Amino acid sequence: MTPARPSTTSHGRIDKRQAILEGAFRVFARQGYAQACVQEIANEAGVAKPTVYNHLTDKATLFRHALEAAARTVLEERLAALGPLQGSAEGLRETLTSVAYRLLQLHCDDRSCALRRLLYSEINKFPDSLDIVRQYGPHRLNEALADRLARLMLAGRLPTGDPARAAEQFIALVVGPLEARSEMGTRPISGSELRELAEAAVRTFLLAFGDQHV
Amino acid sequence: MTPARPSTTSHGRIDKRQAILEGAFRVFARQGYAQACVQEIANEAGVAKPTVYNHLTDKATLFRHALEAAARTVLEERLAALGPLQGSAEGLRETLTSVAYRLLQLHCDDRSCALRRLLYSEINKFPDSLDIVRQYGPHRLNEALADRLARLMLAGRLPTGDPARAAEQFIALVVGPLEARSEMGTRPISGSELRELAEAAVRTFLLAFGDQHV
DNA sequence: ACTAGTTTGAACCAATGAGTTCAGATCGGT
């Protein structure tokens, strides 16, 4: 589980770089880019200020790398959430519902909310954050889900159709209502409410894309 | 069309206050709260710095008021977009599609994107922006649309069901896919792509909520 | 033309924070 770019030399205690990136993300998440001061990031990471500048030259590059690391793990979690669609022996509705529920959980997660906020807010000041979005953004989740749906269609468990479109609308049905209800991610949503949202999303998805109508 | 709170006295050229709020919103939209400096806002509004402080005491209250004004007009536009659902004599599918298309257009609008970004980014630093979200947020659009759908159900043009849920999922189907495709509002979406998104959204909405299945 | 309120420009103050410097502490490997 080595980090993408190891510490400048092979030794130097437990990799400070990782601690810095994580602390930076937490502080940026709380304060936003401009409001976050490097000293506070250093404190949060349990490190001195020059050490921060030693590992990451700029505040800007610090931001970029912290963002990228967070985006990667968030995407990985979301992709993992699609797992049950792999070898789904049980009922399709149940599998879809559990996947939807897991996606909703992840969408509510602090890390995920903070990342979304940061990307939204600083995308103007950091045009190259767009690369992060393109590499680890929702687009990737769409594709992965489309793959799964295509397999289901081929296996005859779902009527044939455009899997990309189905994936796109499935995700929209799942997270769209949450976005509106959670008031910018500030209102905590109970587990039972999430469950109910997931079931509702799967219900209309299957009404439109499933073969059990009539 | 008098502003919510008129200038401190009845005279004083054309209301500077309005110009300040609009300029402030433009600058905040470009730079974010912390990065925006009051001098630049003053320049953008064609006004001297002390005048800004004369009308709006703080940078913070300046921000709040600029945000609230923008949120109000954005919500009004969106509510107006539901107009065609009022006395829809023509085909339901066509009406829904045109409404969806209009909503997508508005969602792509610069003002709308900037407002979303600002709310997302500064909601932590300005907890009372939540009042703005609650008063002028997506929740209001949901309610208005639920009203229209309820009328359509009563008129027998749509099968009876939960209008709130239908409204929630309709909006999710419309704007959700856009959100993913537009890469945080940075990629411009062509009119034909919007049209196609609107038609797809209405198609699955009617498959799930309409009475023409079978 | 006079007056009262508003706007302007510019200078000013104080605070904040990015980024650097440096001498001394600390640690890993030998």
Add this chain to the structure above:
DNA sequence: ACCGATCTGAACTCATTGGTTCAAACTAGT
């Protein structure tokens, strides 16, 4: 125990910026 590299803490520089002050200019109504 020693060495070379890293980490630390504190102080420092310098630019930015929020907010204020003030005298001069302007504007409207009488």
